[in-house]
Amino acid sequence: MEPPPPDEGGEMMFVKVMTDEQIEILRKQISVYAAICEQLVDLHKSMTDLAAGGGVGGGLSNHHHHHHLYCDASSGGAHKISGRQRWNPTPKQLQILEQMFDQGIGTPSKQKIKEITLELCQHGQISETNVYNWFQNRRARSKRKQQQVGVMNKDESDVESQNQA
Amino acid sequence: MEPPPPDEGGEMMFVKVMTDEQIEILRKQISVYAAICEQLVDLHKSMTDLAAGGGVGGGLSNHHHHHHLYCDASSGGAHKISGRQRWNPTPKQLQILEQMFDQGIGTPSKQKIKEITLELCQHGQISETNVYNWFQNRRARSKRKQQQVGVMNKDESDVESQNQA
DNA sequence: AAGCTATGAATGAAGG
DNA sequence: CCTTCATTCATAGCTT
Numbered sequence: 001m002e003p004p005p006p007d008e009g010g011e012m013m014f015v016k017v018m019t020d021e022q023i024e025i026l027r028k029q030i031s032v033y034a035a036i037c038e039q040l041v042d043l044h045k046s047m048t049d050l051a052a053g054g055g056v057g058g059g060l061s062n063h064h065h066h067h068h069l070y071c072d073a074s075s076g077g078a079h080k081i082s083g084r085q086r087w088n089p090t091p092k093q094l095q096i097l098e099q100m101f102d103q104g105i106g107t108p109s110k111q112k113i114k115e116i117t118l119e120l121c122q123h124g125q126i127s128e129t130n131v132y133n134w135f136q137n138r139r140a141r142s143k144r145k146q147q148q149v150g151v152m153n154k155d156e157s158d159v160e161s162q163n164q165a
Numbered sequence: 166m167e168p169p170p171p172d173e174g175g176e177m178m179f180v181k182v183m184t185d186e187q188i189e190i191l192r193k194q195i196s197v198y199a200a201i202c203e204q205l206v207d208l209h210k211s212m213t214d215l216a217a218g219g220g221v222g223g224g225l226s227n228h229h230h231h232h233h234l235y236c237d238a239s240s241g242g243a244h245k246i247s248g249r250q251r252w253n254p255t256p257k258q259l260q261i262l263e264q265m266f267d268q269g270i271g272t273p274s275k276q277k278i279k280e281i282t283l284e285l286c287q288h289g290q291i292s293e294t295n296v297y298n299w300f301q302n303r304r305a306r307s308k309r310k311q312q313q314v315g316v317m318n319k320d321e322s323d324v325e326s327q328n329q330a
Numbered sequence: 331a332a333g334c335t336a337t338g339a340a341t342g343a344a345g346g
Numbered sequence: 347c348c349t350t351c352a353t354t355c356a357t358a359g360c361t362t
Contacts, residue, residue, distance in 0.1 A: 026191060033198030040205035086342055086353070091200035107347095133343055140348070141341080144294075251338050251357070272350075298339060305352070306337080334361075344351075 087130045092123040097131075101138055108135055252295045257288040262296075266303055273300055 089097065100108075100116065108116060108131070117128045254262065265273070265281065273281060273296075282293045 026195075030191075030195060030198065033195065033202060036202050037198060037205065040202065040209065044205060044209060088342085091197050095197060095201075130342080134341095136347075137342065143348095253338085253358080274349090295338080299337095301350080302337065302339085304350095309352090332362085334359105336357100336359085338355105338357085340353100340355075342351105342353085344349100346347105346349080 087126065089126070089130075089134070090124040093120045093126060096120060096123070097134055097138070101135070106139070108132075252291065254291070254295075254299070255289040258285045258291060261285060261288070262299055262303070266300065271304065 096119065097116075113128050113131050117126060117131050120126045120131065261284065262281075275293075278293050278296050282291055282296050285291045285296065
């Protein structure tokens with residue numbers, strides 16, 4: 001890779017400008033990831049087909065990487081030896097959730113929540129409350145994001161005026 | 166995915182301008198891919214390593230957290246497009262913020278946020294989200310300091326001594 | 331250069 | 347739904 005840093009660090013940031021080259025790098029990166037994923041999934045499929053029960057059910061949430069050291073005890077001073085309580089969606093779950101969100105499910109009903117939960121449960125531990133909260137938060141966050149844009153460029157969409165009381 | 170349109174016409178040269186939101190979306194996409202790849206690789210490793218007594222983990226309660234690696238491709242490295250420059254309050258802005266915080270506005274509602282942002286904007290780049298985050302963090306931090314060991318008194322009002330540009 | 335601290339930002343969960 | 351809190355991630359700058 002050849003990073004061409006224009007090196008604007010140290011100055012004020014006004015607008016983010018990407019050169020064609022930078023965009024191309026990003027595209028390539030995504031492309032590479034997509035290809036790798038595809039191959040891995042394919043490979044994995046054939047392997048499981050051969051193994052026929054390799055005891056991997058739901059084992060996607062098992063990983064231990066040590067790239068960096070800031071897992072949980074880097075800062076803050078408070079060390080949590082007892083595990084976490086907060087649900088953390090796996091990428092697969094996130095993917096599905098985002099997909100559903102994009103499909104325009106504004107308010108998943110109780111029944112819908114159950115279905116979604118059931119499906120996501122196949123990719124990691126999750127509860128209906130988690131799903132409910134996620135959709136609520138996703139929506140709120142999405143809306144809040146709109147409010148901070150507006151100074152820079154204007155595409156052809158997302159021009160919302162919100163009222164405050 | 167939003168594939169950037171190819172060269173239009175080819176006569177005029179336009180710069181590509183991305184909003185923070187757009188950049189963030191790209192980041193997220195890459196992040197998802199990275200996480201998926203990582204999990205797949207890991208899964209694969211454990212499967213192929215099955216014969217070699219790969220039952221090292223053993224713990225079923227393995228939780229997954231911090232899938233926040235954005236541009237950590239397999240040793241590809243250095244993919245920071247433009248890097249995220251997080252907002253850094255100018256001393257003047259900090260002074261005003263601290264002042265307001267001390268005046269006891271525990272919860273500056275959105276209207277208030279807008280006003281504050283507008284005022285602080287005269288002293289440097291800032292967005293409403295920055296202000297919102299600042300108050301949230303300030304409050305949380307303040308509370309946390311209190312609920313920690315009260316052995317030593319920490320004067321937190323000397324933060325404005327720092328100089329930034 | 332490596333590590334630590336302070337702090338901006340992201341997000342799951344709770345309350346109203 | 348909207349707002350707020352708590353926890354955590356990620357990083358800039360300082361310290362060693």
